[in-house]
Amino acid sequence: MNISRREFLQMLAVASASGISLSACESDKTSAASGGIKSSATPTSPYEIPVFGNVSLLHYTDCHAQLLPIYFREPSINLGVGPMKDKPPHLVGNAFLNHYGVQPGSREAHAFTYLNYVEAAKQLGKVGGFAHLSTLVKKVRAQRPGSLLLDGGDTWQGSGTSLWTNAQDMVDAQKLLGVDVMTSHWEMTFGADRVMEIVKNDFKDRIDFVAQNIVDNEWGEQVFPPYVIKDINGVPTAIIGQAFPYTPIANPRFMVPDWSFGIRDDRMQQMVDEARGKGAKVVIVLSHNGMDVDLKMASRVTGIDAIMGGHTHDAVPRPVEVKNAGGVTLVTNAGSNSKFLAVLDLDVSNGKVRDYRYHLLPVFSNLLEADAEMASYIDKVRAPYKDKLSEKLAVTDEVLYRRGNFNGTFDQLICDALMDVQGAALSFSPGFRWGVSVMPGEAITMDHVMTQTAITYPTVTLNNMSGTRIKQILEDVADNLFNKDPYYQQGGDMVRVGGLKYTIDPAAEIGSRITDMELDGKPLSATKEYPVAGWASVQQPLDGRPVWDVVAEYLRDKKTISNIELNQPALKGVAGNLGLPN
């Protein structure tokens, strides 16, 4: 712990020192105009990380098909309850900076928190993009021969092009980026047949698709290889896949009718032991559990050196060292939207991991040259859809974002559009954690709308629901987010609601979290039926209008978006929680 902490601080010192010296010796326009954010024009300084050890793993996760650089605001509300309260990853804002020793106003502070978001984003520019990520991957790998690139999943879904090419744009991008091993979540929403087609054809002899926790419904047989053992500089290293455990519950069952998922930590233990038995000296779990689940799993399963996780989109700069009966397991989570690249360097000798270094590198698109080959691939793959995607639907006066436990301004737009176009007083929009941000003054394009809505079950719905049913839904989703036992959580955020006011006590038990439900100033009736507009129903395939059409129609009609009234529930019992704005 101390060593990696020191290492992290050294990295920060190097980054900020280079920022200072650069603004002193050249005309740094952004720095002069800024409130003190240190931004440099040279691409090298923040990305020179010292080589360490003999086994290196590069990891990105939850890129959600974002091939181009984007803006992405980290959440201002990420509550932890029960044993998770005030612990990583449930720290936001200054509490996050204090915990990790990140300098306020620094580049890292902007990458990891929502603080001063718009000003900092204007100065530091966009993040991510596969061409920029590719440059960084090549740079880091050049210094680390034999290293592996791990993709934690949620790669094939999240853009217009990934939806319309049936994930082919991302599959080819993964191959070009040099991915070695991946696991899955949203990949499954393209259907079991398409997943199998890609794994058997496109990925053959190139990318190992691993998942220990996906089995055949009938006999419990493995559907995919549970793990792969790779030789890294003479060290046999096992990568065990852990797909998102609740895929057929959180996403449509009908997409993967024959497969069962689940956490299956007993099987995980068997796989770890089996891989060790076959000679693996390093065991890594490539996980799409979500970080709270990863932390619990690390406390129960022994023999794992590191769980490199995703799903909950938490960008965590330093591994959590979790003690268990067999020793210590590192848990890392690497953010989302191709905004970060994680580098885990291990010193392995005499068959054991002796020490490690970990870096979670923000991908600042202005600090990294675009890789020419990847850039030209992206141009080519987007070309057929470019006109459609670049349509300017409206201009926004405010920052649009999605992340946060209860609502985001982009979600509010979606809720407003659903109510307006569908003629309902109430609307529900799923608490997804993907979807990019749009800066004040920018045009909202079809591209932006697709980053918020591009799924394979996008049909809008209009259902009559009683007050009792509405409360049941809110209680159910709240329990998936705030259950005190992470194994009962599904990840994602609270369902966004348009029109309805309510109070939530996140630390309460299911059935008693939601109170004070009101519509138009009147208490919601338990028995009265209310028309509720929504989308993304997981029950069965539906014919009808896709949600992006509805949102686009609303935006074209509005032309300018301003004064968004963010409908957030009143919070109870969480005052002082470090997952609240601070």
Place this chain on the structure above:
Amino acid sequence: MTNMKRRTFLKGSVAAGAVGAAMGAGLLTPRIVLAAWPTAAFEAKSVDSALDALAGSHALEGSDKISIRAPDIAENGAVVPVSISSDIPGIESMSIIAEKNANPLTASFTLGKGAEGFVSTRIKMGKTSSVIAVVKAGGKLYSTGKEVKVTIGGCGG
């Protein structure tokens, strides 16, 4: 990787599988095998009365010699896979109870002498509930349980 021929075979054997599931769920086996079908136990509305009718007592002793395997969150409440195993000597029967079901007793298996203490089946659950494994051995009842959540779904990730 699942063998495709095997999978084709499986598709052809759905009917057989359904019979297996019905037996596992306690619909067929007890009627055929048991001399006396414990009607009162399966129709009882509470855990205590079900156990009283089944075993003559509802005094349960918690045991760490029983393990129960069931999903934390059910993928489909209509078919929740549950396995129980135990190395308690002299097991007479193994039963599965879903506490919040209208009729909590979902399955009961009578084991012959020297049989391995393992049963696996699928149960139906209407809502989130504790699932309890009850093992009868030496005339006493031992138990362990875990919560299985039944959820509406959607909205993840």
